[in-house]
Amino acid sequence: MPQLAFDIGFFAELPKLQPPVRKGVLDAWEKFNRLTLDQLFKDPGLKLESLTKAKDKQIRTIRIDQFWRGVVLAPPSGDTFVLLRVMPHDKAIAWALKQKSSINEVTRAVEIRDAATLDEITPAYERVAETSSRERLFAKFSDGDMKALGIDDETLRQARSLVDQEQLDVFAPLLPQDQREVLQYLAAGCTVEEVWQDIVAPALQASTQPVDTRDYETAIRHSRARIALVSAPEELRDILEKPFAAWRVFLHPSQRKVAYRASYSGPAQVTGGPGTGKTVVALHRVKHLLGHLREGDRILLTTYTNALVNALRAGLESLVDDPELRERVDISTVDGFASRVVAEAPNAVPLRPLMSNEEVSRWGKAAKATGFTGSAQFLAQEYRHVVLAQGITTLAEYEAADRRGRGSRLTAAERPLVWETVERFTADLAADGARTWLQTCAEAARLLEAKGPPYRHVVVDEAQDLHPAQWRLLRAAVPARPDDLFIAGDPHQRIYDSKVSLRSLGIKVTGRSVKLRKNYRSTQEILRWSTALLIGRPIAQLDDEGRSDTLLGYRSALHGDGPVVRDAPTEEGELDMLVDQVRAWRDAGVGAGEIGVSARFNKTCAKAVARLKDAGIPAVTLRAADSATGDGTTAVRVGTMHSFKGLEFRCVAVIGVTEDALPFPKAVTPPEVDTKQHETDMLSERCLLFVACTRARDSLYVSWSGKPSPFLAEAGV
Numbered sequence: 103m104p105q106l107a108f109d110i111g112f113f114a115e116l117p118k119l120q121p122p123v124r125k126g127v128l129d130a131w132e133k134f135n136r137l138t139l140d141q142l143f144k145d146p147g148l149k150l151e152s153l154t155k156a157k158d159k160q161i162r163t164i165r166i167d168q169f170w171r172g173v174v175l176a177p178p179s180g181d182t183f184v185l186l187r188v189m190p191h192d193k194a195i196a197w198a199l200k201q202k203s204s205i206n207e208v209t210r211a212v213e214i215r216d217a218a219t220l221d222e223i224t225p226a227y228e229r230v231a232e233t234s235s236r237e238r239l240f241a242k243f244s245d246g247d248m249k250a251l252g253i254d255d256e257t258l259r260q261a262r263s264l265v266d267q268e269q270l271d272v273f274a275p276l277l278p279q280d281q282r283e284v285l286q287y288l289a290a291g292c293t294v295e296e297v298w299q300d301i302v303a304p305a306l307q308a309s310t311q312p313v314d315t316r317d318y319e320t321a322i323r324h325s326r327a328r329i330a331l332v333s334a335p336e337e338l339r340d341i342l343e344k345p346f347a348a349w350r351v352f353l354h355p356s357q358r359k360v361a362y363r364a365s366y367s368g369p370a371q372v373t374g375g376p377g378t379g380k381t382v383v384a385l386h387r388v389k390h391l392l393g394h395l396r397e398g399d400r401i402l403l404t405t406y407t408n409a410l411v412n413a414l415r416a417g418l419e420s421l422v423d424d425p426e427l428r429e430r431v432d433i434s435t436v437d438g439f440a441s442r443v444v445a446e447a448p449n450a451v452p453l454r455p456l457m458s459n460e461e462v463s464r465w466g467k468a469a470k471a472t473g474f475t476g477s478a479q480f481l482a483q484e485y486r487h488v489v490l491a492q493g494i495t496t497l498a499e500y501e502a503a504d505r506r507g508r509g510s511r512l513t514a515a516e517r518p519l520v521w522e523t524v525e526r527f528t529a530d531l532a533a534d535g536a537r538t539w540l541q542t543c544a545e546a547a548r549l550l551e552a553k554g555p556p557y558r559h560v561v562v563d564e565a566q567d568l569h570p571a572q573w574r575l576l577r578a579a580v581p582a583r584p585d586d587l588f589i590a591g592d593p594h595q596r597i598y599d600s601k602v603s604l605r606s607l608g609i610k611v612t613g614r615s616v617k618l619r620k621n622y623r624s625t626q627e628i629l630r631w632s633t634a635l636l637i638g639r640p641i642a643q644l645d646d647e648g649r650s651d652t653l654l655g656y657r658s659a660l661h662g663d664g665p666v667v668r669d670a671p672t673e674e675g676e677l678d679m680l681v682d683q684v685r686a687w688r689d690a691g692v693g694a695g696e697i698g699v700s701a702r703f704n705k706t707c708a709k710a711v712a713r714l715k716d717a718g719i720p721a722v723t724l725r726a727a728d729s730a731t732g733d734g735t736t737a738v739r740v741g742t743m744h745s746f747k748g749l750e751f752r753c754v755a756v757i758g759v760t761e762d763a764l765p766f767p768k769a770v771t772p773p774e775v776d777t778k779q780h781e782t783d784m785l786s787e788r789c790l791l792f793v794a795c796t797r798a799r800d801s802l803y804v805s806w807s808g809k810p811s812p813f814l815a816e817a818g819v
């Protein structure tokens with residue numbers, strides 16, 4: 103029976119199609135299901151026509167309605183057709199004439215390229231390259247290596263004519279997608295082995311048969327990363343109604359390989375820069391695990407903030423239809439999970455969580471009581487990074503504790519007094535009916551270690567910011583068995599003070615760790631600009647503190663304008679400029695709910711909300727948007743850089759990027775108190791700006807008044 107499958111290029115244009123055109127697509131799909139091959143080719147309404155001057159006779163058009171045409175791949179054998187694009191009549195014909203289809207001999211997948219344009223421009227580039235003294239872009243890669251990576255003869259010839267990245271950018275949109283990606287990663291500095299490992303191998307389909315480059319029926323089935331086969335009208339209706347949710351249908355092979363691997367023998371990890379789809383992969387992993395759950399088993403899906411909990415809940419709802427299955431997943435922050443465990447314990451005494459600003463003053467009081475003369479900041483950090491991080495409960499343990507990560511000196515003779523102060527701090531807290539969040543996590547871990555783990559699987563998003571006490575809790579939440587922990591995170595986005603070596607906590611991911619490199623969120627221009635903020639700063643890996651992570655090969659296929667950077671003489675002037683920018687976005691058709699404004703401080707956010715509202719622009723703080731006021735989707739959302747973690751907006755304004763805000767002196771330990779901590783804090787501040795800027799999909803705007811943050815100058819802004 104014939105069927106109509108859908109190419110990813112069609113989905114990319116879907117948001118632009120009006121409902122009647124989408125309905126036309128659904129009708130066409132139903133017709134393919136209903137008619138025989140012979141009837142299809144003869145159907146007067148569908149007009150499955152070949153084009154006389156087409157580069158490829160297999161590329162035909164169909165009628166969607168009076169003005170719109172679909173471009174279809176109609177292979178001579180088999181009965182699966184692929185809808186490549188839906189466009190206005192003339193555009194569709196012009197596009198269809200230039201395309202050519204083929205089957206890749208390495209990946210076995212279907213490829214589409216703009217053969218006419220490539221044929222037209224390649225000779226000119228070859229001539230320029232011949233007379234240029236510059237080395238060719240792919241000179242160091244042999245033909246054999248290129249072919250092994252799936253580069254075919256045509257693309258090889260084109261690639262050999264290029265001398266720089268800008269030229270590759272011209273060719274990229276015309277090339278077959280898989281081959282384009284291989285060339286982009288090689289040009290970005292990845293090795294042949296890395297490209298094979300990350301890009302080609304995950305896309306390969308195990309087969310002992312030689313490739314038949316005419317067998318489109320099989321090749322379409324090998325093209326899951328780009329061609330969707332839809333089996334039921336409800337499924338198609340659902341896809342057509344959620345045009346931005348392409349991630350539900352098409353995973354990049356590297357994403358699919360991680361998310362749908364049948365089983366991992368232990369904890370597994372996925373890392374990657376902002377927007378590489380780590381959250382998407384975590385959600386698909388949950389879907390996979392749900393499909394294999396035994397009676398009574400449950401899954402914990404955790405993240406860092408409540409805003410992200412809501413986003414995960416919405417994501418899972420759109421990915422997993424069955425509410426009974428979804429009910430088997432608890433979605434929560436780690437702190438929220440800890441509170442629940444502690445509250446459910448027999449004889450639980452409710453304790454109020456201590457806010458971090460209250461903590462330092464309490465350390466001051468405890469120090470006064472014991473006569474400790476060091477700073478409250480030192481004590482708070484010692485408690486966090488040594489006592490709680492190592493789960494220390496006695497003086498003897500503290501005396502034996504490893505303080506290697508700390509940059510402040512402490513003699514053996516001084517430790518008992520520090521410990522006495524720690525005990526005073528915790529006793530006073532308990533007497534006042536309070537507990538820090540980390541203490542709650544430590545207590546919850548103790549309770550679970552005694553009672554036994556409540557979950558079969560734990561999936562962790564935003565893992566880079568978790569503290570060892572939180573990891574211990576997660577470790578205690580699930581038995582050490584295959585598929586116990588699935589961890590997604592990016593060390594470049596570490597904005598809280600929690601450097602952890604998972605290895606030292608008994609969570610070993612060696613051999614089960616994958617890095618994603620393709621950004622699906624932002625344009626390459628925004629990425630390049632934002633990434634410059636971190637260049638040259640060593641960033642410790644998630645699983646091993648002693649080794650650095652990199653953003654090598656991290657790139658986006660999307661293109662647009664670079665960030666707009668503005669300075670104003672005063673804060674008032676900067677807020678006026680913000681209003682102008684938001685108005686310009688709205689005039690260009692961007693909805694208020696698609697705009698995010700971020701600043702280092704709550705007070706700057708409050709001023710921005712007030713000023714936008716004065717100008718008649720609906721605006722709401724992120725916190726208010728979360729608390730179900732319903733404004734979130736219709737108002738500009740304004741939040742601190744910390745609260746922007748994990749979110750994304752079509753347009754983002756990052757404001758108040760001044761010398762006094764980034765780095766914020768109060769958030770940075772002075773080097774005289776602790777040299778290492780000083781470095782870590784400076785890096786967190788830098789990462790914070792990086793996180794805020796990488797929330798933008800299409801447009802990024804950055805501003806300050808007075809003197810700019812030194813991070814900008816260091817990045818060459």
Ligand SMILES: Nc1ncnc2c1ncn2[C@@H]1O[C@H](COP(=O)(O)OP(=O)(O)OP(=O)(O)O)[C@@H](O)[C@H]1O
Pocket residue numbers: 348349352353354357374375376377378379380381382383592595621622623747748749750796
């Ligand atoms: N395979 C895919 N196809 C289409 N869109 C995708 C795909 N993977 C991810 N995306 C989209 O890219 C964006 C970023 O994805 P996601 O939030 O999962 O990235 P992330 O790595 O968790 O980002 P961050 O670390 O910055 O929070 C989202 O809009 C998501 O829908």
